[in-house]
Amino acid sequence: MTEFELIARLTQHLPRNESVVVGAGDDCAVLECGAPDRQLLFKTDAVVEGVHFTKDTPPEKVGRKALARCLSDIAAMAGTPDAAVVTIGLPREYDVILVERLYAGLGALAREHNVAIVGGETTTNPERMFVSVALTGHVGRGKAVLRAGAKVGDAVFVTGELGGSLAGRHLEFEPRLAEARWLATHFKVHAMIDLSDGLAGDLGHILKASKVGVDVGSDTVPVSRAAKLAAKGSSTAKPPLLAALTDGEDFELCFTVAAPSAVRLKDAWKEQFPKLKLTCVGKLTSELGMRLKDKYGAHAFKGNGYVHFA
Helix, strand or coil, X not given: CCHHHHHHXXXXXXXXXXXXXXXXCECCEEECCCCCCEEEEEEEEEEEECCCECCCCCHHHHHHHHHHHHHHHHHHCCCEEEEEEEEEEECCCCCHHHHHHHHHHHHHHHHHCCCEEEEEEEEECCCCCEEEEEEEEEEECCCCCCCCCCCCCCEEEEECCECCHHHCHHHHCCCCHHHHHHHHHHCCEEEEEECCCCHHHHHHHHXXXXXXXXXXXXXXXXXXXXXXXXXXXXXXXXXXXXXXXXXXXXXXXXXXXXXXXXXXXXXXXXXXXXXXXXXXXXXXECCCXXXXXXXXXXXECCCCCCCCCC
């Protein structure tokens, strides 16, 4: 059973109460918090040694990544982060200086985004270290951007470049919080997600939630230099386009807007964020599934992004 099959099974009968606006199944839960003008965002994520980082990864980068992953999910809802609690699991013979350095990296990013660290838990984990962060945020009432609002005919955009994240970017990425809030303020964004598991997998979540399909231009996907260099340097590396579609841990935004807004959006983006690329990679269709379009036509793409337990 893969990660998403397990999630689907476990979330079938979850209890809810009157506070739940959006429950399991999006980047964050959306909850009522008693405020007339805003709603609460709630998210948790974890990084595990041997899966998300290696034993020799600088601990500052481990702490930074643990919080940055949650911040990226808040960005995907066009929200603003507020406060976090941190759970850390450590081997019995842990290095206290290493743990302090991990918290220094986490704290530096928290201060950058005005996030309060308000508590957490420490526990023993004999085999390997893990860090779990639960983060709250807020969004204007009814303003959270979900996965389920995409419409046939929408243009699909991604920020930045994709693929090759293991060359280092997965530890140093910038959560696109300011960019997402600007988008939601100035344009009608129909659906949005952050790219944690690869464009193919995460765009697939939008397609499933919105009951649409997509044609992606194979020559429009913005492939990173790292993915191209990896393909040149190793005969076993993924082709650059496949890496951009499936590697994961890019933590860029993928979103959809009505096609007539596309040109105006690109012009406004270039003026607002001149150092960050924005690319239209495809168009949503009524025919379900993902297709790659090239000069020979459109071909069904059956690949996925990163999936735990697969």
